[in-house]
Amino acid sequence: MRPEILFPLFAPASSLKGVGPKIAPLVEKAAGPRVRDLLFLCPQGLIDRRPTTANMAQDGQVQTFVLRIDAHLAPSRRGGPWRVRTLDETGFLFLTWFKGGGPHLEEQHPVGAARAVSGKVERFGSELQIAHPDFMLDAGRVDDIPRIEAVYGTTAGLPSRTLRRLAGEALNRAPDLPEWQDPAWLAKRKWMGWREALVRLHDPKTPTDLELDAPHRMRLAYDELLAHQMAMAQRKAARRRDPAPAIGAGALSDAMEAALPFVLTHAQRRSLSEIRGDLMGGERMSRLLQGDVGSGKTVVAMLAMADVAAAGRQSALMAPTEILARQHYETLKAPLDAQGLNLMLLTGRDKGPGRAEKLRALIAGEVDIAVGTHALFQDDVHFAHLALAVIDEQHRFGVAERRRLQDKGPATHLLAMSATPIPRTLELTLYGDLDVSRIDEKPPGRTPVATRAVPTPRMGEIVQRLKTAVSAGAQAFWICPLVAESELIDLAAAEARAEDLRKLIGPSVGLVHGQMPAAEKDAVMTAFTEGRVSVLVATTVVEVGVNVPNASIMVIEQAERFGLAQLHQLRGRVGRGARESSCVLLYDPPLSKNGEARLDILRKSDDGFAIAERDLELRGGGDPLGLKQSGFPAYRFADPIAHRELIIAAADDARLILARDPSLTGQRGLAVRILGELFDWQAAMGLTDAG
Numbered sequence: 001m002r003p004e005i006l007f008p009l010f011a012p013a014s015s016l017k018g019v020g021p022k023i024a025p026l027v028e029k030a031a032g033p034r035v036r037d038l039l040f041l042c043p044q045g046l047i048d049r050r051p052t053t054a055n056m057a058q059d060g061q062v063q064t065f066v067l068r069i070d071a072h073l074a075p076s077r078r079g080g081p082w083r084v085r086t087l088d089e090t091g092f093l094f095l096t097w098f099k100g101g102g103p104h105l106e107e108q109h110p111v112g113a114a115r116a117v118s119g120k121v122e123r124f125g126s127e128l129q130i131a132h133p134d135f136m137l138d139a140g141r142v143d144d145i146p147r148i149e150a151v152y153g154t155t156a157g158l159p160s161r162t163l164r165r166l167a168g169e170a171l172n173r174a175p176d177l178p179e180w181q182d183p184a185w186l187a188k189r190k191w192m193g194w195r196e197a198l199v200r201l202h203d204p205k206t207p208t209d210l211e212l213d214a215p216h217r218m219r220l221a222y223d224e225l226l227a228h229q230m231a232m233a234q235r236k237a238a239r240r241r242d243p244a245p246a247i248g249a250g251a252l253s254d255a256m257e258a259a260l261p262f263v264l265t266h267a268q269r270r271s272l273s274e275i276r277g278d279l280m281g282g283e284r285m286s287r288l289l290q291g292d293v294g295s296g297k298t299v300v301a302m303l304a305m306a307d308v309a310a311a312g313r314q315s316a317l318m319a320p321t322e323i324l325a326r327q328h329y330e331t332l333k334a335p336l337d338a339q340g341l342n343l344m345l346l347t348g349r350d351k352g353p354g355r356a357e358k359l360r361a362l363i364a365g366e367v368d369i370a371v372g373t374h375a376l377f378q379d380d381v382h383f384a385h386l387a388l389a390v391i392d393e394q395h396r397f398g399v400a401e402r403r404r405l406q407d408k409g410p411a412t413h414l415l416a417m418s419a420t421p422i423p424r425t426l427e428l429t430l431y432g433d434l435d436v437s438r439i440d441e442k443p444p445g446r447t448p449v450a451t452r453a454v455p456t457p458r459m460g461e462i463v464q465r466l467k468t469a470v471s472a473g474a475q476a477f478w479i480c481p482l483v484a485e486s487e488l489i490d491l492a493a494a495e496a497r498a499e500d501l502r503k504l505i506g507p508s509v510g511l512v513h514g515q516m517p518a519a520e521k522d523a524v525m526t527a528f529t530e531g532r533v534s535v536l537v538a539t540t541v542v543e544v545g546v547n548v549p550n551a552s553i554m555v556i557e558q559a560e561r562f563g564l565a566q567l568h569q570l571r572g573r574v575g576r577g578a579r580e581s582s583c584v585l586l587y588d589p590p591l592s593k594n595g596e597a598r599l600d601i602l603r604k605s606d607d608g609f610a611i612a613e614r615d616l617e618l619r620g621g622g623d624p625l626g627l628k629q630s631g632f633p634a635y636r637f638a639d640p641i642a643h644r645e646l647i648i649a650a651a652d653d654a655r656l657i658l659a660r661d662p663s664l665t666g667q668r669g670l671a672v673r674i675l676g677e678l679f680d681w682q683a684a685m686g687l688t689d690a691g
């Protein structure tokens, strides 16, 4: 329930003076529907009206001067502008009226009078002028001119000034709220109170006040991060209170593990025991299994699913594409068969009576593990007793899709898997409501992939070497990036590349792309897996999860266009077998400094988590990671890069607050509740919900 003290801030923005039916929709677009949204609207820039001298006048800048009136220049022709020549000890400046000029100006501002003048300076021929000054006051009143004025991102029909005024009114309605931050922390950071920080936000005193590390901005960012982390921690706690079937670790999965042709790595074993701990606990598991490509997530999931099967319940393993689902099916088939477990594959290609029979077997409980694609969560698919949903490449699914699969059982444990190692700060932001297991170790015996950056003009050499390697039995991926606006253009480029390579290397060059019908895609992938295709040209649709151990060469065109994490993932397709592997990053020269640094990291490191961390550091502001699309919360104050240490602090803080005061009834707990309501994350969190 929203506390009464916040009512004024949650009133509609239209309750502010001057927000009529005409501008209300514009305000909503620029800020949001509530008074709070105007209060939380961050300025995009500022106008610096601190007084300066005429010799500092700059074309295009809003500036303030103290000037003496030197002469009034009446129009030389009818309808011409009225001009006033002014000066200070450093130079001249003209003031111009295209409209509303006239002798009255001479009366108001007689020659010799001193005036404080502020407005936008423009070049006019050889002179600098201000047309229609924003302010023109007695010089003694120069301090009445706002020194630094916040500028807001405008929408057509809604000038920055209006937003500034509305933000000011919203501020007037903002109550003093009890402090939710820890007093010792606040003192250490030397941050001001919440309301004071907002005053400073809308009324900046210096140009640095707009920066992300200004104290008031840090304080507000921390508030926001704390609210978000609290919401996630609370949800995690609430989920824990959801009962779910307790599933023990059994002899069956031990037998399966013993039959594997390898031993689990420490990291796999640790992850598995974390998962088992959850499954045994009688509470609903919500766990993310993070691990680099090739770190061996599948086998961990398999053993967990075997435990579930041994407990007489069903699991579902969902993959984003047909190819991946099929590959999982192939991988799991033999080990599960050996234990007498029933595996089923369900994809969009199952139709008619074949599909009907599969659905029947599923609901009859004859199937222990169902592997599939989106086909698994369709409305007419029912399980007898689904207890575990495993989602591979979980970021490829929407929240609703993941939930639809989970909803196929009464209380389904969730194991989400991600092959995109992400920095810890992002992990906390995106998955703070999940428990996370990290497989941060690769299976032994992998040869590191020799990585080189090569300028595109030397592609010919690369192709020659590729030809030699292929004739010696090697297999290669050749990645064409998505660069054009239109997929069709990219497709044409990939087709042309495949054609070129076919001419140079021979007919065993295959092509796979996103627009291909699933059956064709599978046929090409199968041919590649079986070695009939030696070079696979692909747009980036090459599924992250595909496993072709004999492939040892990866060529990536226009590598500079990819994110580091993505390049690392692509590179992870090779180096899985015994053969020496290599990765060639083709780039269009010249490479920027940053681009060079990025490719360099990749050459030097093979640790996905470390690469992700460096990648984040090397990226600038804005949203270059495409975070918004990947479900990253739309923070108002917090910046995932600039404020990353605050993210970690807020996550720790949230955990501590809940541990000390789970019901949030203490003094700080009550204040934190108000903070939570203020940001209203619970309602907005559908966005980031992985569970």
Ligand code: ADP
Binding pocket: 262, 263, 264, 265, 268, 291, 292, 293, 294, 295, 296, 297, 298, 299, 419, 443, 444, 545, 547
């Ligand atoms: P990912 O984490 O990318 O999904 P996979 O589960 O596809 O990785 O595993 C990649 C390959 O590594 C598979 O061929 C798998 O059999 C093999 N593998 C998994 N764990 C081990 C291990 N502990 N030792 C050796 N090979 C392993």
Ligand code: MG
Binding pocket: 297, 298, 392, 419, 545
């Ligand atoms: Mg995988």
